[in-house]
Amino acid sequence: MTGKLGDRLLHGYTWLIIAWLTAPIIVMIMFGFNDKQSKSNTSWQGFTFRWYGELFADSSLTGALVNSLQVAVVSTVLTTVIGTALGLALGRHRFRGRGVSNFLVFAAISTPELVMGASLLSLFVSGNTPRGLATITIAHVLFSLSFVVVTVRARVVGLDPSLEEAARDLGAGTWTTFRLVTLPAIMPGVLAGALLAFALSIDDYVVTSFVNGNQLTFPLWIMGSVKVGIPPQVNVMGTLIFGIGVAIAIANAVASRRRA
Amino acid sequence: MTETQAGTGEAMASPVAPQVPAIELDGVVKEYLANGEVVQAVKGVTLSIAEGEFFSLLGPSGCGKTTTMRMIAGFEDPSRGVVRLHGRDVTNVPPNRRDVNMVFQSYALFPHMNVWENVAFGLRRRKTPEAEIKRRVGETLEIVDLVGREKRRPREMSGGQQQRVALARALVNRPRALLLDEPLGALDLKLRQAMQIELKRIQREVGITFVYVTHDQSEALTMSDRIAVMHDGLVEQLASPREIYERPATAFVAGFIGTSNLIRGTVDRVESGNAVLALDEGGRVLVAEASHRAGDPITITVRPEKITISTEEPAGGLSAVRGTVSEVVYLGLYNSYAVRLADGAEVTVFQQNALDSSSTAERGDAVWLSWQPHHSYAIGS
Ligand SMILES: Nc1ncnc2c1ncn2[C@@H]1O[C@H](COP(=O)(O)OP(=O)(O)O)[C@@H](O)[C@H]1O
Ligand SMILES: [Mg+2]
Numbered sequence: 001m002t003g004k005l006g007d008r009l010l011h012g013y014t015w016l017i018i019a020w021l022t023a024p025i026i027v028m029i030m031f032g033f034n035d036k037q038s039k040s041n042t043s044w045q046g047f048t049f050r051w052y053g054e055l056f057a058d059s060s061l062t063g064a065l066v067n068s069l070q071v072a073v074v075s076t077v078l079t080t081v082i083g084t085a086l087g088l089a090l091g092r093h094r095f096r097g098r099g100v101s102n103f104l105v106f107a108a109i110s111t112p113e114l115v116m117g118a119s120l121l122s123l124f125v126s127g128n129t130p131r132g133l134a135t136i137t138i139a140h141v142l143f144s145l146s147f148v149v150v151t152v153r154a155r156v157v158g159l160d161p162s163l164e165e166a167a168r169d170l171g172a173g174t175w176t177t178f179r180l181v182t183l184p185a186i187m188p189g190v191l192a193g194a195l196l197a198f199a200l201s202i203d204d205y206v207v208t209s210f211v212n213g214n215q216l217t218f219p220l221w222i223m224g225s226v227k228v229g230i231p232p233q234v235n236v237m238g239t240l241i242f243g244i245g246v247a248i249a250i251a252n253a254v255a256s257r258r259r260a
Numbered sequence: 261m262t263e264t265q266a267g268t269g270e271a272m273a274s275p276v277a278p279q280v281p282a283i284e285l286d287g288v289v290k291e292y293l294a295n296g297e298v299v300q301a302v303k304g305v306t307l308s309i310a311e312g313e314f315f316s317l318l319g320p321s322g323c324g325k326t327t328t329m330r331m332i333a334g335f336e337d338p339s340r341g342v343v344r345l346h347g348r349d350v351t352n353v354p355p356n357r358r359d360v361n362m363v364f365q366s367y368a369l370f371p372h373m374n375v376w377e378n379v380a381f382g383l384r385r386r387k388t389p390e391a392e393i394k395r396r397v398g399e400t401l402e403i404v405d406l407v408g409r410e411k412r413r414p415r416e417m418s419g420g421q422q423q424r425v426a427l428a429r430a431l432v433n434r435p436r437a438l439l440l441d442e443p444l445g446a447l448d449l450k451l452r453q454a455m456q457i458e459l460k461r462i463q464r465e466v467g468i469t470f471v472y473v474t475h476d477q478s479e480a481l482t483m484s485d486r487i488a489v490m491h492d493g494l495v496e497q498l499a500s501p502r503e504i505y506e507r508p509a510t511a512f513v514a515g516f517i518g519t520s521n522l523i524r525g526t527v528d529r530v531e532s533g534n535a536v537l538a539l540d541e542g543g544r545v546l547v548a549e550a551s552h553r554a555g556d557p558i559t560i561t562v563r564p565e566k567i568t569i570s571t572e573e574p575a576g577g578l579s580a581v582r583g584t585v586s587e588v589v590y591l592g593l594y595n596s597y598a599v600r601l602a603d604g605a606e607v608t609v610f611q612q613n614a615l616d617s618s619s620t621a622e623r624g625d626a627v628w629l630s631w632q633p634h635h636s637y638a639i640g641s
Contacts, residue, residue, distance in 0.1 A: 160366055160368060162364040162365075162366050162368040163368050163370065165335055165355070165362075165364070165368065166362070166364055166368035166369075166370075166429075167370075167381070168335075168354070168355045168356045169333060169335075169355050169356070169361055169362045169430075170356075170361065170381050170382035170385060170429070170430075170433065171356045171357075171382055171385035171386055171433075172356060172381075172385050173356055176385065180370075180381075181370055184370075184372040185371065185372065
């Protein structure tokens, strides 16, 4: 009896958590369909598809979104390439400085964003680097690198070292071995890291706000318009980004299940 | 199937050129640096493996078998010495350019490829025409009995099947030699015995040189043409299974292979070609073809199944030792006796259960042990 009751409580609790996690997302999606007349988009006034039609009506918002996507794509590619190389090295080889590198990876994850943003800004200022999309991209690579390193390293550590030896034994050179055996074997880690890097980049506010110069990204634009009222297009864009993210996550889960 | 059929008889062998050994190790040493100290995993191995031979490296864990094999494959560079494959010095040739293939203990099958792709991997690297790949992969899968499983992923297969994929992946390249590092170690006993027979059949069928690493003496004895018994980085004895079993060269080999009795004594005299050992407690041990002189201390081994147990004093011309039965164990085909000699040494005797299943001696009986002079085998120490 108590077992049944316990089961039910656990069920209820689980659903409560799910509701709690999804409520803000549902509200975001819902207000993208709000047929609002006033300046603020905070009370429900009826259903419309209008904002989907006028998605790119505000050119400054569109510009910020394009900036964000550009930065996210470039920084994700850079982070994934650099992070995979680092993760391979840290997971496999024993070399001088390995301990220090491992510590730095952890330190980068645990550094507060405010600290990282402020120190990057002083670095750029002291180096006379003009702030803009380039500095934003560099900053995003820096704070997401460790996540790729960690996910890739976990795969590398679990890799049977004789897999690569078998490839060499069968006549594959260094590059072929990497391309045909090592990379496919660590691919789930690489993809998971890339997804994380993209997600971290697309919605970063704190670090970006230090190094953006006069460029606006999507999160910066939203924060700037909080006082005047956030237009429903923001909800629509948020909904689309969320939808793409979910689709990629599902595809990754399916693919890695097939691969594993 | 292969061009270089070994075992096709002397008629085929060219009378002019003596056969070049498939594999030669010449004074090969491997040193590792572990915690600032030099450790010698292999301390100087010289051996030569003939074309088409089933050759085993046998020894306890840590004796250097894997290291030796990895130097043949090219995964380790010898610290000193030379590795030759078919007469060619390959000491500094990387593994992808050596004409040998390895079967790994963990199988090391590529998890993201199916059976067909795994087996075709080596041929693809050599740019073999697609039609030939198709034919050869098909043929090889037939040899290892995996036809119909081409589309399976390794993890969808049993351990025995994975083992055969690993074998096919190496065999399909028709290497000059196949290196197998404890390939059956992960299988259970029944499957292991079935695979031993299977491996032997495949080796005969394809005629490729097999170098087989194992710590299982019965496996090595049943499968090999020749065995190198390794101990502590050195080869203690290199001979046929029969020779290794019947005439172990050292106390280590005698102890490692099967059950063996060691008896120490001093040569008393040499009599009609046999050295006669004087034992403290009386009795005699005869050693055939011993080149020993009176006064030499020697150690001999004698296998348990060569000894006869009796209550009457045996005839002359045999070794004859007195003792007391301290243990009798019924083992189906035979009985195992532990007989304690006067000096406290214990001798194991196997006596077949032929007609009479009741044992010839009971616990506590005083008995005579006897055996032929040529079953005493003097060993170096
Ligand atoms: N990479 C290495 N670094 C240091 N020591 C090693 C290394 N590889 C093997 N050894 C040592 O060399 C010895 C022989 O190892 P191995 O050839 O694997 O033995 P076996 O295969 O007979 O069990 C062992 O004592 C082992 O600890
Ligand atoms: Mg080993």
